[in-house]
Amino acid sequence: MNSMNDWRMIEDPRKMQPAPKFPPELQSVFATLKRMTDVPSTPGFEQGIAKELVQLFKPLCDSVHVDHTGNVYGKRRGAPDGPIIYCPAHSDSVGFIVEHIEPDGYIRFYNMGMIPPFLSYGQRMRIITHQGAVYGVNASQPGHSHFNFGGVEGKYYPEELIITPNMNDQFIDVGAKTRDEALAMGIRPGQQIVYDTDLQWLGDGSTGMITCRGLDDKIGLLALVEALKILQGKDIYPTVYMVGATQEEIGLRGAGNAGILLDADLCVGVDGTISEQGPQTNNGDGVGTSPNCTLAEVCTSVGNGVYISVSDLAWGGGMAGLVGNQRINERLIKVAQAQGIKYAVEGNMQYVTSDPAAVQHTGAGGTPSVTLKVPTRYTHSSIEVCNLYDAVETAKLLAAFIETLDDQFNLAFVDIPEADHGPRKNRARY
Structure with a gap:
């Protein structure tokens, strides 16, 4: 076959x-x-x-x-x-940091390193607390309700339904219903947050390709x-x-x-x-x-x-x-x-x-x-x-x-007598 x-x-x-x-x-x-x-x-x-x-x-x-x-x-x-x-x-x-905890237990977070909103949206997250890692999800809009707006093949979404929320409109769901429940998990403002993805071979590993956060x-x-x-x-x-x-x-x-x-x-x-x-x-x-x-x-x-x-x-x-x-x-x-x-x-x-x-x-x-x-x-x-x-x-x-690298390596900016030569800075010259 x-x-x-x-x-x-x-x-x-x-x-x-x-x-x-x-x-x-x-x-x-x-x-x-x-x-x-x-x-x-x-x-x-x-x-x-x-x-x-x-x-x-x-x-x-x-x-x-x-x-x-x-x-x-x-x-x-x-x-x-x-x-x-x-x-x-x-x-x-790159990662995120806990900004504050909402009264209903959701976690607001801040971007630490040039992450556009579409890369954080809908991801599983790990909040690092003194009690250990707490797992959450960067909550997304429900797929059922939004898919049906896209036509039979899901290709015709109105523009307003495919825009990724900005970072300040995103939040992490850790399963808490109140701020006190989130606090009891060890979550506090100022803690680091990372993507919850670990190192793996890509494909079957035969190409040497790997993937990870x-x-x-x-x-x-x-x-x-x-x-x-x-x-x-x-x-x-x-x-x-x-x-x-x-x-x-x-x-x-x-x-x-x-x-x-x-x-x-x-x-x-x-x-x-x-x-x-x-x-x-x-x-x-x-x-x-x-x-x-x-x-x-x-x-x-x-x-x-x-x-x-x-x-x-x-x-x-x-x-x-x-x-x-x-x-x-x-x-x-x-x-x-x-x-x-x-x-x-x-x-x-x-x-x-x-x-x-x-x-x-x-x-x-x-x-x-x-x-x-x-x-x-x-x-x-x-x-x-x-x-x-x-x-x-x-x-x-x-x-x-x-x-x-040896003493013959020359860092001279230009090959003229006035330029510093050799592999070291001429600190005594100035």
């Missing part, structure tokens, strides 16, 4: 467990990522992920510490005359940990700080603080980036992309390896972004080519930036910075999607860049 035509009835779906086909070489990588994605870490609530990162960094680093703003520093010592490389990936993920930027933290594993036991010239940076989603805050503290010579950050998502339509858009965002603008693709970002720009709350340092990016490309690492170049990303955009302003004379990016579908949703092979390639490139 042709497998495409095998429509035999499955008499008891409960007994149908898909045979796992995930690549064996990714099993430990998946397990490490799960340790991190299992920990809720809404901006400002990174205590849990800080503890997890400390445990992951300790066997791989010469020293580990956590500063007062929650940044976790894993340090690998290099040569005394070597440069300092700062490698941030943010430890927070918070892959932005647990996938970046994963790359830092895997890079440290590659470097374990090897002598390196630069001193490296792998940093889990806090509160990126609400303003690149932790990374900027750490940049001031470290005054590094260069920065190579790791984060996710918007990827192509869904089949193409006739006008070149992808299903799931913004209506004004064509596939030409979303220049990364899941499964293509690590992306070396040339430029990115985010307009929310004022213009911010990073034009990556050309010397560092050129070296990253050469290293990737020499070592057969799967990579591509992100020429420009219009809608997203990351921690190195804050780091560039820190330290003596600023810090030359770039970002390595892992393509991610459906960003800031409960079902973000990445490919673990891309994360592995990212870790390989970061580790290879660090391992091969």
